[in-house]
Amino acid sequence: MIPSQMPRFADLFRKYRLKSELATLSDFGSALAEEGKVYEDSIFSHWQKGKRIPHNRDVLFAILKVFVQKSGVTTLLEANQFLAAASQRDLSEDESLQLSPKLLSSVPFTVPQEPAHFVGREKSLKDAVWAIFKKTPVVIHGMAGVGKTTLAIRIGHILRNRFKDGILWYRFDILKIDDILTHIAQTYGEDVSSIRDTAVKAKTVRSILDQRDTLLILDSVDNFDSLRFLLPAKDPKYSLLITSKSLPSEIRQFQKLELTSFTQPEALQLAYQLLGKPYVLSNKMQIQIICKQLYYSPLALTIFFGRIALHPQKLYEFLERIRKQKVSLKEFQYDNKNLELSLDLAFNSSDTRLKQVFISLGAFGGVDFSSEAVAFINKLSLEETNQTLQVLHKMSLVERSVNKRYRLHSLVKIFVQKKLNTSTYHLLALYYHKFLADGGRANRHFYPKVEEELKNITGIVKICFELKLWQQMINIWEYLGVFLWDTGRWSAVERYSRLVVRASQKVNNASAEATCLLRELCWLHYWQGDINKAQKYAQVGLELAKGLKDAYLIALAWIRLGKIYQSQRHSKKALRFFQQALTYFTKQGNQEKQGDIFTYIGETYWMLGKRKLAKSYLRRALRIVNTIDDLPQKETILSRIGCIFLHERQFSRAINYLNKSLLLRKHLGYRIGDMFWNYLALGLIYYLQGDSRLAQENFRLARKGMAVGGYTIHTLNIDVFPFLFQKKLRNSGFYPKFSISN
Numbered sequence: 243m244i245p246s247q248m249p250r251f252a253d254l255f256r257k258y259r260l261k262s263e264l265a266t267l268s269d270f271g272s273a274l275a276e277e278g279k280v281y282e283d284s285i286f287s288h289w290q291k292g293k294r295i296p297h298n299r300d301v302l303f304a305i306l307k308v309f310v311q312k313s314g315v316t317t318l319l320e321a322n323q324f325l326a327a328a329s330q331r332d333l334s335e336d337e338s339l340q341l342s343p344k345l346l347s348s349v350p351f352t353v354p355q356e357p358a359h360f361v362g363r364e365k366s367l368k369d370a371v372w373a374i375f376k377k378t379p380v381v382i383h384g385m386a387g388v389g390k391t392t393l394a395i396r397i398g399h400i401l402r403n404r405f406k407d408g409i410l411w412y413r414f415d416i417l418k419i420d421d422i423l424t425h426i427a428q429t430y431g432e433d434v435s436s437i438r439d440t441a442v443k444a445k446t447v448r449s450i451l452d453q454r455d456t457l458l459i460l461d462s463v464d465n466f467d468s469l470r471f472l473l474p475a476k477d478p479k480y481s482l483l484i485t486s487k488s489l490p491s492e493i494r495q496f497q498k499l500e501l502t503s504f505t506q507p508e509a510l511q512l513a514y515q516l517l518g519k520p521y522v523l524s525n526k527m528q529i530q531i532i533c534k535q536l537y538y539s540p541l542a543l544t545i546f547f548g549r550i551a552l553h554p555q556k557l558y559e560f561l562e563r564i565r566k567q568k569v570s571l572k573e574f575q576y577d578n579k580n581l582e583l584s585l586d587l588a589f590n591s592s593d594t595r596l597k598q599v600f601i602s603l604g605a606f607g608g609v610d611f612s613s614e615a616v617a618f619i620n621k622l623s624l625e626e627t628n629q630t631l632q633v634l635h636k637m638s639l640v641e642r643s644v645n646k647r648y649r650l651h652s653l654v655k656i657f658v659q660k661k662l663n664t665s666t667y668h669l670l671a672l673y674y675h676k677f678l679a680d681g682g683r684a685n686r687h688f689y690p691k692v693e694e695e696l697k698n699i700t701g702i703v704k705i706c707f708e709l710k711l712w713q714q715m716i717n718i719w720e721y722l723g724v725f726l727w728d729t730g731r732w733s734a735v736e737r738y739s740r741l742v743v744r745a746s747q748k749v750n751n752a753s754a755e756a757t758c759l760l761r762e763l764c765w766l767h768y769w770q771g772d773i774n775k776a777q778k779y780a781q782v783g784l785e786l787a788k789g790l791k792d793a794y795l796i797a798l799a800w801i802r803l804g805k806i807y808q809s810q811r812h813s814k815k816a817l818r819f820f821q822q823a824l825t826y827f828t829k830q831g832n833q834e835k836q837g838d839i840f841t842y843i844g845e846t847y848w849m850l851g852k853r854k855l856a857k858s859y860l861r862r863a864l865r866i867v868n869t870i871d872d873l874p875q876k877e878t879i880l881s882r883i884g885c886i887f888l889h890e891r892q893f894s895r896a897i898n899y900l901n902k903s904l905l906l907r908k909h910l911g912y913r914i915g916d917m918f919w920n921y922l923a924l925g926l927i928y929y930l931q932g933d934s935r936l937a938q939e940n941f942r943l944a945r946k947g948m949a950v951g952g953y954t955i956h957t958l959n960i961d962v963f964p965f966l967f968q969k970k971l972r973n974s975g976f977y978p979k980f981s982i983s984n
Contacts, residue, residue, distance in 0.1 A: 251327035252292035255305075258324065259290075262314030273312070277304040295328050302328055303337065310341045318349060319406045332403055350408035350429050353398035353459065354610075354649065355642035359515045359544065360396050362508035363389070366499050370397050370483065373497035374457060375404075379474060379482040381463075383489045384501035386653050387541035390485035391461050393501065397483065398459055405481070407454040413609045414484070415462035415652055416697065419471055420733075422460075423447045430454065434950050435730040442949060444471035456480040462652055464488075503538035506530070512540070516547040521554060528561055541638075541651065545585060548637035585639075585657045595622075599630045600639060603650055604658035605666045607701020610643035615677075615698070619669040645694070667705050671714035674699050678721035684728060686873075692725050703738060712745040716754045723762050728874070730916075730951060732766055739763050756786035756795050764802050768809075771956025777806050797826040801839060808846050809960035816846050837866040837875050845882060849962045853886050860886075877906040877916075885923050885963045893927050900924055918947025919963065922976070926967060929974040941976045 264270040267286040274281070279301055288294040296302055302325060309315040315324065321341065322332040333341070366382070373380045374397070382390045398409050410429065412422045423443045427434040430450050437443040451458070452475065463469055463486040474482055489498060504512065513522045513529050522529050536542045550557055589597060602619050603611065617627035631648055634640040643649040650658070677695065681688035692699070699722060706715035719742045726735045739762040746755035764779035780802040787795035804819035820843050827835040844859035860883050867876045884899030900920045907917050925940030948957070958964040964971060 250292060251295045251324075252290055254324050254327050256290050258309045258314040258320070260314075262309050262312035264308075264312065264314075270308070273308045274304060277307055279304045297328060297330075299330060302330060303341075307341060317406055318403050322403045349406065350410060351398075351402055352644060353402075353409055353411045354395055354644060356399045357392050357395060357641070359512060359638075360392060361511040361515065362504065363393055363396075363501070366393060366501060367397065367400075369497065369499055371400065374401065374481045374483060377474070377478050377481055379496045380484070380499065381489065381496040382483070382485045382499050382501060383487065385503075386487055387539050388501045388503060389540040390501055391651070392540070394459055394461060394483060394485050398457070401457060405455050405457045407456045407480075409457040409459065411459045411461065413462055414460045414469075415464050416607075416609050419444075419465075419468040421697075423471065426450065426458075432950075433730060437949050438733055440471060446950075448472070448475070451480040452478065454480055458482050460484040462486070504533075504540055504543065506533065506538070509533040509538050509543055512543055513547055516544070516551050517554070525557055528557055532561060541653070544638040548639070552633070552637065585654065589657075595620075595626075595630060596633060599627070600634060601658050601661045602666050603640065603648075604655055604662050605670045605702075605705075606650075606698050607705070608695065608697030610647040610649035611698060612647055612695070615670070615673050615695075616648075618673040618676075619666055647694075664709055667702065667709060668711060668714065670698075670702050671706050671711060671718060674702055675714065675717045675721075678718065678725075681721070683721050684724050686728070689725065689729065693729075700734070700738070703741070707741050707745060710748070712749045713751070715745050716742060716749075716751060719754075719758070723758070727762065727765075732770075735762050735766055739766070752786045752790055753792060753795070756783045756790070756792070756799075759783035759786070760795060760798050760802055768802070768805060768960070769953065769957060771954050771958075771960055773806060773809060773960060776802070780806060793826060794830075797823045797835075800826075801835070801842070804842060808842065808849065808962070811849070811965075813846050813850050817843065820846070833866050833870045834872055834875075837863045837870070837872055837879075840866065841875065841879055841882065845962045848882070848886055848889075849966065853890060857883060857886055873906060873909070877903050880906065881919050881923070882963075884920070888923055888927055889966065891930070893931060896927055897924065900927075916947070916951055918944045918951060918953065919961075921947055922971075923963065925976065926970060926974060930970070937974060941974070944976070 259267075259270050262270075262273075264273060267283045267290070270286060271281060271283055285294070289296065296305070306315060306321055306324060309324075310321070315321050318333065318338060321338070325332065370380050370382065370393070382393055384390055398411060402409060408429070410426060412425070414422070420440055420443065423440070424435045426447050427443075427450060432446070432450055434443050434446050437446065448471075456479075458472065458480060460469070460472070460482070461484075463484045466486075469484070472482065474480060484496075489500075510522065510526075510529070510533070513533075517529075532546060533543060536546060546560070550560060589600065592600070599616060599620050599622075602616065605619065606615070613624060613627050613631055616622075616631065617624045620627065622630070631640060635642065635648070639654060640648045640650060674695070678692070678699070681691065699718065703715055703718055703722065706712070706718070719738065723735065723739065723742070726738070739758050742758045743755055743763070746752070746758065759779045760783035764776050764783060767773075767779065768776035780799055784796065784799035784803070787799055800819040800823040804816045804823065807813075807816040807819065820839050824836065824839045824843075827839065840859050840863035844856045844863060846856075847853075847859060848856035860879050864876065864879045864883075867873075867879065880899050880903035884896045884903060887893075887896035887899060900923055904917055904920045907920075921940045921944035925937045925944060928934075928937035928940060948954075
């Protein structure tokens with residue numbers, strides 16, 4: 243069913259043997275013998291000439307083992323193509339792990355778990371796969387509940403090993419286009435989180451996708467204006483599949499596949515799978531009545547049959563409930579009324595715990611959720627929760643997602659959200675506060691887990707604001723704000739910071755207000771080059787801190803004001819504030835802040851022309867951050883020392899420090915845009931050395947980094963490095979080519 247131009251076994255055997263650096267067939271024979279398979283070289287010659295093909299799976303597995311060990315075969319796709327050329331099935335997960343765990347982990351695959359029950363749709367499946375292989379965008383459309391998502395998941399799993407750069411899945415009705423673009427870029431090693439202009443971000447992401455053999459699946463597309471940011475070019479390398487209830491004119495170039503309700507045979511096939519063939523045949527007339535009453539809706543029937551499967555003796559009772567509602571059903575024309583009937587039946591016939599857990603799932607604002615979170619908000623043990631979720635899954639009320647997580651169909655979510663009460667949101671806020679607190683503030687090793695829960699966390703923050711759960715929102719922000727800053731989500735920092743300030747004012751929490759003003763809003767506007775706003779927030783934060791007599795916040799305000807005065811070239815004021823803050827944090831033993839302050843003092847002395855003293859303070863800062871493993875600050879310090887060597891025209895030493903800084907930032911894996919300082923300095927070095935090509939390449943990377951990092955042209959006016967090299971930067975051609983959205 244899957245179209246492809248299958249490579250010959252002989253061609254692949256020769257290709258992977260040579261990639262494995264096995265120059266002769268004898269060399270290959272020796273390597274294969276180590277795997278316990280001994281043959282005459284003449285056999286290998288027959289394989290390579292296409293005269294014979296080995297069909298024994300053990301032999302083929304041994305050959306693959308040789309190729310994988312010697313890096314001739316490096317991806318799951320290559321391994322499966324090799325097997326397919328010998329008329330063998332794809333590797334199982336266990337076989338892949340035996341060969342090399344890297345074969346499984348190297349390719350991203352974010353499609354939800356394959357549905358347990360899939361029937362019919364053969365023609366749609368075949369047409370979709372053909373179109374995808376031809377790089378034609380595909381839209382699966384139809385009314386709610388007809389199985390669009392299920393078909394898309396099935397397609398994703400069928401094609402799992404056919405895209406060497408992976409398959410990415412996104413819920414378009416839940417995730418914002420900016421979040422989708424950011425995640426795609428992160429998947430392939432780029433950071434675009436701080437680019438404010440969606441069009442600029444989309445252009446960057448499309449350029450990434452244009453270099454990838456990827457299938458992009460967008461589920462539940464309802465905003466076709468946003469979809470344009472991900473539409474492939476005329477000759478795309480990546481493939482696109484979307485699901486949608488509507489079919490607007492904007493997608494004329496798509497292959498259109500309409501799904502409708504099941505046919506009667508398909509509905510009976512589903513019943514066989516869920517209820518067992520003997521039971522269906524014994525109650526065929528009643529089953530057919532149910533199918534007709536529910537208009538053969540796939541989702542409604544799946545939920546209804548799932549309910550019957552748990553209580554098969556109640557078939558006639560369930561049928562009677564449908565009959566009583568038949569008249570009222572006819573009065574409704576919208577497409578999900580039959581689903582609502584199935585959900586009502588499943589809900590009303592469930593026990594108390596099942597109802598409680600089912601309703602609570604509507605509180606999650608993200609794509610999926612963990613059983614740990616569900617356990618907490620329902621005050622159940624993890625074992626009890628998993629048992630309940632498994633029952634709900636059997637009833638088709640919840641679906642399995644990735645990484646042992648669960649998710650709700652969008653229509654099911656609407657149903658349960660109507661029954662939610664405020665107490666569930668309150669418990670969810672408590673859970674995510676505990677989740678973040680247990681992970682620790684600024685713990686980069688915990689950040690992947692926060693990423694997984696991010697939409698749920700930001701969702702509950704917004705709900706807390708709407709429900710006036712001010713303090714719960716503030717508690718979460720204590721950790722979330724640092725995460726968003728560290729990962730470069732500046733627009734989110736600004737948006738939520740303003741809400742947190744308002745929440746703090748509502749509960750008269752001056753400490754939380756001052757913290758948000760100083761830690762987030764002041765610093766954000768400083769690095770965006772808006773010094774007036776930054777100074778305003780710093781002054782307000784300082785006054786609040788003084789009113790509270792909070793020495794920590796006062797010292798933090800001194801640091802912020804010191805940086806502001808440094809950018810305004812008021813060096814003496816800046817040094818005075820830095821020294822005051824240093825005295826406090828030294829007494830407190832806060833090495834992180836000491837490292838920051840020594841760095842800022844070093845910068846200030848550099849600006850004053852005291853480069854020897856500047857390097858002395860920067861090296862003191864470096865010793866401290868090495869002690870506490872503060873890698874982000876270490877990256878900054880190395881960059882600053884490199885820039886001072888550039889100032890002294892010690893170009894080799896400057897390049898050495900700047901490259902170390904770049905490697906460290908790449909190792910960190912977030913805030914990649916911050917590398918623009920290093921690229922800017924390297925570009926200037928190569929310009930001064932007369933290497934125009936390398937200079938312009940690094941300037942290009944610097945401009946890209948500024949866009950990615952969320953920096954503006956005004957940022958260059960506040961920092962000591964561009965200030966000291968203004969004339970040279972202008973002469974170098976960096977500024978005239980500079981174009982960035984503010």
